[in-house]
Amino acid sequence: MASDVRGDLEARSGSGDITVGQKGKGSVDVSTGSGDVEVTGANGPIHVRASSGDILVEGTPASDWDVSASSGDVRLRLAGQAGFDLDLRTNSGHIDTAQPITITGSQSRRELKGQVRGGGPRVHVTTSSGGIVIQ
Numbered sequence: 001m002a003s004d005v006r007g008d009l010e011a012r013s014g015s016g017d018i019t020v021g022q023k024g025k026g027s028v029d030v031s032t033g034s035g036d037v038e039v040t041g042a043n044g045p046i047h048v049r050a051s052s053g054d055i056l057v058e059g060t061p062a063s064d065w066d067v068s069a070s071s072g073d074v075r076l077r078l079a080g081q082a083g084f085d086l087d088l089r090t091n092s093g094h095i096d097t098a099q100p101i102t103i104t105g106s107q108s109r110r111e112l113k114g115q116v117r118g119g120g121p122r123v124h125v126t127t128s129s130g131g132i133v134i135q
Contacts, residue, residue, distance in 0.1 A: 008044075022059070036072075054130070064122045073130040076123070083117035087124045088132050097134035 007026040011018050015034045022028065022041035030037055031049035039048060042059025050069045057067060058077040061084040067074055078084075078099065088095050090110050097112070105113030125132050 017053070025062075027063075061121045061123050065124065067123075067125045069127040069130055071129045072127065073133070074125050074127050075133045075135070076125065077135045081117060083115070083120040085119045085122045086112060086114050086116060086134070087122060088112040088134070089125070090127045090130065090132055092129045093127055093131040095132045095134075099134050 007024065009020060009026065009028050011020065011030045013032040013035055016032065017035040018030050018032050018037045020028055020030065020039045022039065022043065025044050027045040028039055028042060029047040032053055034052045035050070036053040037048050037050050038056045039046065040058045042057055043062050045063040046057060046065040046067065048055055048057060048067045050072055052071045053069070054072040055067055055069050055074045057065070058079070060080045060082050061078060062082065086101060088111065094109065095112050099116045101114040101116055103114045
C-alpha cells in the first residue's frame with residue numbers, strides 16, 4: 001500500500017493487492033497478476049492492469065486513463081465536473097454509467113463510446129470477463 005503519494009508511481013505485483021492513495025499530480029502505472037487494484041485521488045495519467053482481480057479508480061481524469069482487467073470488474077468513481085472521452089468495452093459483462101454521455105461512436109450492451117461534458121482526456125476501459133461501472 002502506498003498512501004500520500006506525490007508525483008509519479010509505478011508498482012507491480014505477481015500475486016497480491018495494490019492500493020495507491022495519491023495526494024498530488026502524477027502518473028500512476030500499476031499492474032498485478034492476481035489481486036485487486038485500488039487507486040484513489042488520481043489526477044494524472046493512469047495505466048492500470050489486473051489479470052485476475054477487480055479494479056477501482058477514484059479521481060479526476062485530467063489526463064488519459066487506460067484501465068484493463070482480464071478477469072474482474074472495473075469501477076471508476078469520477079469526481080468534479082471534468083469533461084472526458086469515454087471508450088468502454090467488455091467481452092463478457094455489462095456496462096453501467098451514471099455520467100451524462102453524448103454518444104459519439106458505437107453503443108451496445110458491451111461497448112460504449114462517447115463524450116462527457118464536451119469531452120477531454122480519453123478514459124479507455126476494457127475487461128474480458130467482468131463488468132464496467134462509471135460513477
